[in-house]
Every structure is written in C-alpha cells, then in structure tokens.
Amino acid sequence: MLHYPGFNPVAFEIGPIFGFGPLQVRWYGIMYLIGFGAAWMLARWRASRPQSTWKANDVDDVVFYAMLGVINHLVRELIHVRGEDPGDVADAAVAFCLGGVLATRGPSAPA
Numbered sequence: 001m002l003h004y005p006g007f008n009p010v011a012f013e014i015g016p017i018f019g020f021g022p023l024q025v026r027w028y029g030i031m032y033l034i035g036f037g038a039a040w041m042l043a044r045w046r047a048s049r050p051q052s053t054w055k056a057n058d059v060d061d062v063v064f065y066a067m068l069g070v071i072n073h074l075v076r077e078l079i080h081v082r083g084e085d086p087g088d089v090a091d092a093a094v095a096f097c098l099g100g101v102l103a104t105r106g107p108s109a110p111a
Helices: 027-047 056-081 086-099
Strands: 010-014 023-026
Touching: 010 027, 023 027, 027 056
Parallel strands: none
Antiparallel strands: 010 023
C-alpha cells in the first residue's frame, strides 16, 4: 500500500503585514512561483531569438494575464466549490495580492 506523507502544507508564515496576517506561505504557492518564473524566463529567452515573432513585452503580458487567471480561479473555487463566505474570500484575495503568489490564505480564510 502507498502511504501519503503527512507533511505540513504551510512552508512558513509572514506577518502580520498591514494588519493582515500572519500570511501562510504554502508549498503549492511556491510551486506556482517557480512554474511561472521558469515559464517566463524560457519564453523571454525564446522571444529574444532572431527568428521569433514575439517581443519581450508580449511575453510579459501573457505571463501577467496567466497569473490573473490563477487568482481568478482560486477566488472562484473558494466561493463556488467550497462555499466560503465572500467576505472571507475578499480578505484572502487582498492577502494574496499583498503577499504575492506565495501567500494564498488570508487571516480569516480556512486552512
């Protein structure tokens, strides 16, 4: 039988920052950051090649809108799938924006 390791999903905590917190930095948030960073660097490198039709600004725009899509997905999942209170989700969204991609839970959002 395969045993799932029981590790803590919170890598570390930051805060409080601007009255929010502590902000919990989770492992999947770190993976989002690494994934977006690697994709952004690879795409900018490919856009810098002479045969590419993309410019560096085009790559920056695509990565920015992809990050907005991830934020939208997280907020919609909290409200519609998990049935969370929209006020708590708003707190989590503000904490997400203040803490960046890493801090995906606000002070009143459930763990």
